[in-house]
Amino acid sequence: METYRMVLLDIDYVTCDEKPVIRLFGKDKSGDNEPIIAFDTSFRPYIYVLPHDTDSCIRELEELGIGKMEVLEMRDLGRMTPVIRAEFSHPSEVPKLRDRIRNLDSVRDIREHDIPFYRRYLIDKSIFPMSELEFQGEVRESAPLVEADDVKLVEITGEVSSTGQGTHELDILSFDIEARNPHGMPSPEEDEIIMIGVAGRDFSRVISTRGDHLDYVEVVDDEAEIIRRFAEIIREEKPDILVGYNSDNFDFPYISRRAEILGVDLNPGWDGSGIRTMRRGFANSTAIRGTVHVDLYPVMRRYMNLDRYTLERVYRELFGEEKFDLPGDRLWEYWDRDDLRDELFRYSLDDVTATYRIAEKILPLNMELTRVVGQPLFDISRMATGQQAEWFLVRKAHQYGELVPNKPSQSEFSERRGRRAVGGYVKEPEKGLHENIVQFDFRSLYPSIIISKNISPDTLTTDPECDCHVAPEYGYRFLKEPRGFIPSVIGEILSERVRVKGEMKRSKDPVEKKLLNVQQEALKRLANTMYGVYGYSRFRWYSMECAEAITAWGRDYIKRTIRMAEDFGFHTVYADTDGFYATYTGRKS
DNA sequence: TGTTTGCGGGG
DNA sequence: GTGTACGCAAACA
Numbered sequence: 002m003e004t005y006r007m008v009l010l011d012i013d014y015v016t017c018d019e020k021p022v023i024r025l026f027g028k029d030k031s032g033d034n035e036p037i038i039a040f041d042t043s044f045r046p047y048i049y050v051l052p053h054d055t056d057s058c059i060r061e062l063e064e065l066g067i068g069k070m071e072v073l074e075m076r077d078l079g080r081m082t083p084v085i086r087a088e089f090s091h092p093s094e095v096p097k098l099r100d101r102i103r104n105l106d107s108v109r110d111i112r113e114h115d116i117p118f119y120r121r122y123l124i125d126k127s128i129f130p131m132s133e134l135e136f137q138g139e140v141r142e143s144a145p146l147v148e149a150d151d152v153k154l155v156e157i158t159g160e161v162s163s164t165g166q167g168t169h170e171l172d173i174l175s176f177d178i179e180a181r182n183p184h185g186m187p188s189p190e191e192d193e194i195i196m197i198g199v200a201g202r203d204f205s206r207v208i209s210t211r212g213d214h215l216d217y218v219e220v221v222d223d224e225a226e227i228i229r230r231f232a233e234i235i236r237e238e239k240p241d242i243l244v245g246y247n248s249d250n251f252d253f254p255y256i257s258r259r260a261e262i263l264g265v266d267l268n269p270g271w272d273g274s275g276i277r278t279m280r281r282g283f284a285n286s287t288a289i290r291g292t293v294h295v296d297l298y299p300v301m302r303r304y305m306n307l308d309r310y311t312l313e314r315v316y317r318e319l320f321g322e323e324k325f326d327l328p329g330d331r332l333w334e335y336w337d338r339d340d341l342r343d344e345l346f347r348y349s350l351d352d353v354t355a356t357y358r359i360a361e362k363i364l365p366l367n368m369e370l371t372r373v374v375g376q377p378l379f380d381i382s383r384m385a386t387g388q389q390a391e392w393f394l395v396r397k398a399h400q401y402g403e404l405v406p407n408k409p410s411q412s413e414f415s416e417r418r419g420r421r422a423v424g425g426y427v428k429e430p431e432k433g434l435h436e437n438i439v440q441f442d443f444r445s446l447y448p449s450i451i452i453s454k455n456i457s458p459d460t461l462t463t464d465p466e467c468d469c470h471v472a473p474e475y476g477y478r479f480l481k482e483p484r485g486f487i488p489s490v491i492g493e494i495l496s497e498r499v500r501v502k503g504e505m506k507r508s509k510d511p512v513e514k515k516l517l518n519v520q521q522e523a524l525k526r527l528a529n530t531m532y533g534v535y536g537y538s539r540f541r542w543y544s545m546e547c548a549e550a551i552t553a554w555g556r557d558y559i560k561r562t563i564r565m566a567e568d569f570g571f572h573t574v575y576a577d578t579d580g581f582y583a584t585y586t587g588r589k590s
Numbered sequence: 591t592g593t594t595t596g597c598g599g600g601g
Numbered sequence: 602g603t604g605t606a607c608g609c610a611a612a613c614a
Contacts, residue, residue: 014602047603092603096602099603115604118603281606282605282607283607385608388606
């Protein structure tokens with residue numbers, strides 16, 4: 002048995018002899034950064050059962066065939082409650098049995114029955130994707146469902162833990178396809194792929210069937226060969242991250258369909274698996290096992306506020322330069338005409354280089370969010386910020402011994418929808434040019450209010466006798482003691498941010514300084530997300546009372562501050578939520 | 591005024 | 602995958 006260290010990139014589970022096997026994909030840090038798959042056969046799924054009566058509940062669960070059970074005390078929205086931790090042999094048992102368990106006479110409720118198995122593993126083992134982890138293991142000749150001879154295989158035979166190390170120089174590969182499109186948007190049913198551009202740290206090239214006079218073009222025989230070569234590059238390079246722009250919904254589905262039509266078998270995954278496209282509601286997501294595929298389009302939509310999110314627009318916004326562009330509907334002409342073809346090659350190369358540059362700029366923040374939230378970058382890059390906050394809280398709940406509330410049912414969801422908390426106080430700006438303006442604003446107003454007023458679903462009370470903070474306008478009461486779950490978590494985030502900022506100030510190394518800056522930025526984003534999620538209708542810790550109380554206190558504070566300023570002779574010209582602008586008149590208004 | 595539908599990105 | 606999912610503007614009733 003030896004100790005291994007690896008940077009965790011991807012995680013999944015497979016079934017072997019009817020048992021689940023967790024597989025961790027990453028780069029070996031105890032070796033020479035080579036690809037490694039570590040697998041763990043010892044982890045089992047479980048849910049929490051809240052009984053009316055513990056003994057009869059255990060009996061009823063035994064009758065259902067639940068073998069392993071443990072009685073625990075956990076906190077449920079502030080109240081200590083006995084729970085039964087019921088273990089299953091396989092994740093697929095959970096959806097099969099949970100409704101029957103929920104409907105047992107002795108059962109009050111069930112919890113944490115919808116946590117994907119790989120997420121449960123990350124949370125329970127306190128390990129973080131894009132960070133280094135350490136484990137005891139033994140090298141194996143083979144691993145469950147792995148058909149590859151170029152990856153190190155290790156069975157986990159001892160404890161898994163985080164080393165706390167986070168630095169790892171990222172290996173990013175970007176890609177972009179071009180198709181011949183004589184009738185508008187290309188359709189994979191009839192329109193061939195003519196180019197695939199790829200770019201890494203110190204190379205960029207275009208794979209195509211033409212263009213052999215250009216040094217950046219790799220010429221291959223036919224379309225099937227373009228696709229095969231692309232999959233081969235991914236398989237051989239095994240980059241940490243593969244990025245595209247709208248690649249979830251365009252490039253990858255297109256490549257997959259063309260490969261299918263042409264009869265090309267693709268296996269770019271570390272385990273020899275192919276391109277997997279999954280339906281996620283309306284949109285798709287596409288994954289390659291081992292390599293983290295990040296579609297920058299949803300990332301950029303969340304990252305900045307623009308009218309449009311075309312690659313051109315986003316690139317201009319980030320770098321202040323124009324990208325080489327061609328009219329999209331005429332690209333096929335550029336391919337067909339000898340005098341225009343070189344421009345199409347340049348366009349392809351420019352697109353893929355732009356994608357790479359955007360990735361270099363944007364991924365660090367997503368890496369840090371991944372490290373803080375503790376879910377895979379693949380998921381984080383596709384999650385709404387509210388979801389990121391929620392998964393962060395699910396992890397914290399496990400750490401604190403708190404039960405995670407269930408997701409809202411369809412009826413709860415539709416009831417919540419449409420209800421909106423009143424927002425911040427706004428005083429419409431006075432028209433005109435104002436001179437000698439003074440400005441005031443609160444630093445992170447809402448997070449501070451949540452902490453100072455202890456606003457949390459588990460501190461909300463109807464007890465008129467309690468020692469409470471009472472919300473203005475609404476009169477909602479929040480216990481002063483003990484500290485609520487969400488205020489504690491926000492407090493943790495903010496003090497961690499203070500620590501990181503201090504370290505940043507002390508640091509002399511510019512690279513380290515930059516990393517620490519991104520770290521504190523990620524923490525700031527997470528803290529600022531927390532106030533909004535109380536009113537987010539899919540949120541597990543949803544509470545309209547909390548959402549309303551926060552903004553009510555916010556309005557109260559800003560209005561009182563404005564009043565005080567006016568008593569000193571200031572005149573407010575404009576105010577919004579957490580700050581205001583004023584002129585000095587010297588007169589009390 | 592409230593409710594339903596359609597779209598974004600990609601070539 | 603312990604699945605089934607966004608958010609907004611425009612069009613419509």
